[in-house]
Amino acid sequence: MASRTCGTGPERPAVPTGRREARALQASSISIEDLEIRATQGWRATRQERLGDWLLRAADGFTGRANSALAIGDPGLPLAAAVQEVDGWYRARGLRPMIAVPFPMAGPEDSPVDRLLDSFGWPLRQAPTVVMTAAPGTAAGQAKPAAPLANASVTITGAPDDDWLAMYHYCGGDLPPIGRRLLMSAPWQAFASVREEGQTIAIGRVAGDEHWAGLTAIETHPAHRRRGLATAVSVTLATQAAEQAVTGLYLQVERENTAAQSLYRGIGFRDHHRYHYRVAPASITRCSPSSGPGLGTAAASPRE
Numbered sequence: 001m002a003s004r005t006c007g008t009g010p011e012r013p014a015v016p017t018g019r020r021e022a023r024a025l026q027a028s029s030i031s032i033e034d035l036e037i038r039a040t041q042g043w044r045a046t047r048q049e050r051l052g053d054w055l056l057r058a059a060d061g062f063t064g065r066a067n068s069a070l071a072i073g074d075p076g077l078p079l080a081a082a083v084q085e086v087d088g089w090y091r092a093r094g095l096r097p098m099i100a101v102p103f104p105m106a107g108p109e110d111s112p113v114d115r116l117l118d119s120f121g122w123p124l125r126q127a128p129t130v131v132m133t134a135a136p137g138t139a140a141g142q143a144k145p146a147a148p149l150a151n152a153s154v155t156i157t158g159a160p161d162d163d164w165l166a167m168y169h170y171c172g173g174d175l176p177p178i179g180r181r182l183l184m185s186a187p188w189q190a191f192a193s194v195r196e197e198g199q200t201i202a203i204g205r206v207a208g209d210e211h212w213a214g215l216t217a218i219e220t221h222p223a224h225r226r227r228g229l230a231t232a233v234s235v236t237l238a239t240q241a242a243e244q245a246v247t248g249l250y251l252q253v254e255r256e257n258t259a260a261q262s263l264y265r266g267i268g269f270r271d272h273h274r275y276h277y278r279v280a281p282a283s284i285t286r287c288s289p290s291s292g293p294g295l296g297t298a299a300a301s302p303r304e
Contacts, residue, residue, distance in 0.1 A: 030212075030248060032273045033072050035131065036102050038212040039250060040070065044185040046178065047093070051085055052076025058093050060178045063170060064125065064277050068098040071113045079116050087280055097280035098125065105130075105271055117278040125277035127255050134249045136213070138268035139238035152196035152229075154236045159184060160191045163200040168217055183217075190240045192233045202229035206237035206249075213241040215251040230260075234267060 030038075045057035045066040053073025059066035069089075075082035083099070090097040099122070101114045108114040160168070160183055168175055168183075183189070189207035193200050204218040215237055220229045241249055251269065253260045261271075 030133070030272075032102050032104065035133070035212070035250060035272065036070060036072055036100075036275070038209065039065075039131075039214055039252075041209040041212075042186045042189075042207040042214040043182060043216070046181060046185075049089070051082060051089075054082065054086070056086065056089050058090070058095060059182060060176065061095055062176050062178050062182065064098065065100070066182055067095055068100040068277055070100050070102075072102065079112060083116065083120065090280075096282060099278050100275055101278060102131075102273055102275040104273055108274075108276070114278065121281045122278040123281065125279045128274040128276040129252045130255050130261065130274050131250055131252050131272045132261070132264055132269040133272045134238070134264075134267070134269040136238055136242035136246055136249050139249055140235060140242045152194050152201065154232055155193045155195060156236065156240060157191050157193070158189070160203075160205075161193070163195075164191055164193050164203050167200055167203050167219055167221070169219065170217075188244065190237065192236050192240075194229050194233060196224075202233050204230075204233035204237050206240050208241065208244070208246055210244070211247050213244065213246045213249055215249065230263060231267065234264070238267070 040055060040057075043063070043065050045059040047058040049056045051069070052075040054075045055070040055072070057066050057068060057070070061067055067090075069086045075085075077085065086099060087097040099113070099117060101108060101111055101117070103111050103114065157164075160180070165175055165180065168179075170179070183191075183205065186207035187209045189205060192202075192204045192206075194202035199221075201221040201224040202219065205216045206213050207216065208214055215234060218230050218233055238249060249269070250272070251264065252275075253264065255274070
């Protein structure tokens with residue numbers, strides 16, 4: 001993908017109401033299981049193996065999504081035996097065993113996997129993450145940033161440049177060597193950068209397959225808060241997804257990050273489901289991006 005700059009110029013023609021409503025219905029009606037499977041395409045671990053329907057993923061410990069077993073469907077074994085297999089697979093790779101458990105917004109009470117892991121003493125890695133969805137055309141057609149970008153512009157590229165990578169801080173840390181491989185792991189991806197006076201002040205990524213795409217890595221520089229930059233980046237990335245003719249958009253945001261959730265609801269996203277990670281008993285390493293969109297370095301920290 002060639003680099004191109006997107007200004008805040010003329011608004012695009014409105015999407016016909018019927019088509020927009022149909023896309024919105026598709027985005028909201030996908031099942032939890034199908035959406036989680038789609039989301040695996042946007043952030044693909046360097047090592048993946050199947051245990052029945054479950055997907056075991058490893059990538060040198062970088063991000064929970066790339067280093068956890070996705071417990072969707074039938075593992076082909078009794079659940080207790082499947083958990084034992086997961087435990088051994090991760091320990092053999094020097095990683096702490098971790099299982100991603102998706103569940104409805106109401107809670108995980110009806111999840112047999114979650115109940116079993118809880119009975120085995122597998123604690124939560126951190127608070128649940130909220131998964132939100134939107135129709136690409138709905139999000140792409142939303143309002144411009146609250147404040148003018150003035151001398152700034154949003155640039156789209158097919159790969160992250162050094163300035164983009166320098167600003168990306170998953171869980172507040174620097175990007176490890178494997179990070180770039182994961183950022184470029186989807187069937188397609190695009191990277192947004194907001195630059196002003198030669199400085200990159202906001203970034204974001206959209207990635208997916210031919211059906212669904214996810215927004216991730218939305219970050220704003222602390223010195224440029226409350227300028228609508230996260231909104232500008234999100235809308236621009238949604239436009240990229242719309243141009244790919246995908247059915248729906250998704251993102252993941254921490255349950256406590258109400259500022260991010262409010263921002264995304266403002267551009268058409270709605271709550272779909274939640275998930276959390278259960279980890280094998282041991283000391284827990286927590287990861288909490290610092291703040292909400294436009295309020296600090298981690299804008300949405302859509303959760304990889």
